[in-house]
Structure formats: C-alpha cells, structure tokens
Amino acid sequence: MSSPALRLTNLHAGYGDVRVLRGVDLELPVGAIVALIGSNGAGKTTLLRTVSGLLRPTAGTIELGGERIDTLPPHRVVEAGFVQSPEGKQLFTGMTILENLIVGAHTPRARARRAETLEEVFELFPILAERRQSPASALSGGQQQMVAVGRALMALPRVLALDEPSLGLAPIMVDRLFESIARIRQRNLSILIIEQNVFQVLEMADSAYVLENGQISMSGTGEALLKNDHLRETYLGL
Ligand SMILES: Nc1ncnc2c1ncn2[C@@H]1O[C@H](COP(=O)(O)OP(=O)(O)OP(=O)(O)O)[C@@H](O)[C@H]1O
Numbered sequence: 001m002s003s004p005a006l007r008l009t010n011l012h013a014g015y016g017d018v019r020v021l022r023g024v025d026l027e028l029p030v031g032a033i034v035a036l037i038g039s040n041g042a043g044k045t046t047l048l049r050t051v052s053g054l055l056r057p058t059a060g061t062i063e064l065g066g067e068r069i070d071t072l073p074p075h076r077v078v079e080a081g082f083v084q085s086p087e088g089k090q091l092f093t094g095m096t097i098l099e100n101l102i103v104g105a106h107t108p109r110a111r112a113r114r115a116e117t118l119e120e121v122f123e124l125f126p127i128l129a130e131r132r133q134s135p136a137s138a139l140s141g142g143q144q145q146m147v148a149v150g151r152a153l154m155a156l157p158r159v160l161a162l163d164e165p166s167l168g169l170a171p172i173m174v175d176r177l178f179e180s181i182a183r184i185r186q187r188n189l190s191i192l193i194i195e196q197n198v199f200q201v202l203e204m205a206d207s208a209y210v211l212e213n214g215q216i217s218m219s220g221t222g223e224a225l226l227k228n229d230h231l232r233e234t235y236l237g238l
Helices: 044-051 074-080 097-104 108-112 114-124 126-130 141-154 171-185 198-204 222-226 229-236
Strands: 006-015 018-028 033-037 059-064 082-085 159-163 190-194 207-212 215-221
Touching: 006 044, 018 033, 018 044, 018 190, 018 215, 033 044, 033 171, 033 198, 044 159, 044 190, 074 082, 082 141, 097 114, 097 141, 108 114, 114 126, 114 141, 114 171, 126 141, 141 159, 141 171, 171 190, 171 198, 198 222, 198 229, 207 222, 215 222, 222 229
Parallel strands: 033 190, 033 207, 082 159, 159 190
Antiparallel strands: 006 018, 006 059, 207 215
C-alpha cells in the first residue's frame, strides 16, 4: 500500500516548558482533504509550525509521502512539498499580486515550473489574472486570501496546509473560497485545512480530526462527526 501524503505519529511539541501537542496521531491520505478543528489555544497552529520545521518536535515522527521530515529546516520542508498558507494571509501589501505570487516559487523545483504554475493559479482564480498589476493592498479580503493560497500553490506543494483561510471573510467569499479549495483538490493535491467554520469544512472534507488540549479527541468522516453530540454542542452550538 502506498504511503499517506502526511503522517504524524505520537507527535509532541511545545514552547520551552509549555507542552502543547501531547501525542498527536494524524493521517492525510494522498488526494484527500482533511480538516483539523479545535477551539482557540488547542494547538492547531503549533501543529502546523511543527510540521513546517519552525518548531522541533520533542517526540514522535512526521512523514511526508513516507519520508521522515521532522529534522529538516523549514526551507527543506517546503522543498519536500509541505507548503503552508499562513493564518492572516501575510501578503506583501506594497507589492503587486504578480510579485506576491512569484515570491511563492522560491525553491529551485518551483522556479523551474514558475510560468506554468502561474497560468494554473490564474486559471483557478481568474480575478488575480485580471488584477495582476494591482497592489495586494487594493484587494478585498477574499481576493487577498486567493493570493495567499495562490502563493502557496506556486511552491508546488504535495501537501497544502491552510490555516483558517476563511477568517474575516464575508459569507459569500467563504463559499467561493471553499469552492476553489474543492477545485484545487481535483489537481491531486492533498490538503490539510484548519478551520473555525466547522460546519462548512466538515461538509467539504473527506475526514476530520478534533484537537483538544493538544490531543486528538475525535476523528472520522465529516458526515459522522456532524452527527456527534459532543462536536455539535462544542463546535456548532447546537
Ligand atoms: N510562542 C509561544 N510561546 C509560548 N506559548 C505559546 C506560543 N505560541 C502559542 N503558545 C501557546 O500554545 C497553545 C496553543 O496555541 P496555538 O496557537 O497552537 O493554538 P490554536 O489551536 O492554533 O489556537 P488559535 O485558534 O487561537 O490560533 C496556547 O496555549 C498558546 O498560548
């Protein structure tokens, strides 16, 4: 059987004496969308920082396509194919859309395919092609989020990680963004998505994990989790 796109096994990480992740197991199959949900402070961003190589695990392993990446520095993790679109977008607002996208293609592998990938990003988000020479600061929040996702795609991810992409967006933009994410998936990428928009993300994702106090408390298909009483009460207020 082929290896999953991403596998975390008994992952522990934290900040100094503060233990945040305490034995996380998670599997992202190739071509799947997996959601990670959990309340503020549960450790979701810490998990992404650890996989990205910004934070060293204190125990456990991280495998990307079957290869260990848990000792690699951040730029090597990107080269290996784990690329994150960070929470809050973090665009260069004084630069144009085109310049922001090009920043994403910084590894040798991505640079070599830059023109083709740019066309693919423009196909996915036509508004970005139209406005390629506009400064990123002139865009709406939803369009800026498209630039952030596009920039991550420019790095040619095997696993694309999205940290709260719908944060601060109007509901109509959230719908459009989720449609785009579903389309990205058709390109055979694997996607790990952190979301506060629990209902919508569970409808889109193939499966989901719930992180509570640094541990996975539940996992399953979106459909199964949507029927779970604890999840409905805690995260959907039902
Ligand atoms: N640099 C840091 N130093 C010390 N503690 C930190 C640091 N960053 C985060 N923490 C702590 O780690 C815990 C998990 O934070 P994390 O940001 O991973 O949670 P989260 O689930 O992503 O929450 P949110 O939805 O608010 O982003 C919190 O208790 C937080 O206070």
